[in-house]
Amino acid sequence: MYVILDNIGRKALEVKFGFIHIPHDSNPHKATEIVAGAIKQVSLDR
Secondary structure: OOOHHHHHOOOOOOOOOOOOOOOOOOOOOHHHHHHHHHHHHHHHHH
């Protein structure tokens, strides 16, 4: 994540970037719901 953010900043790229941290001990079904919801929200914000 930090490498990508650094690259975006150095090149002054106009891109959207997001990071969702899902702890390793999370419920896989709940994690899937969270990621799917975030993707849907980003798609709606376009």
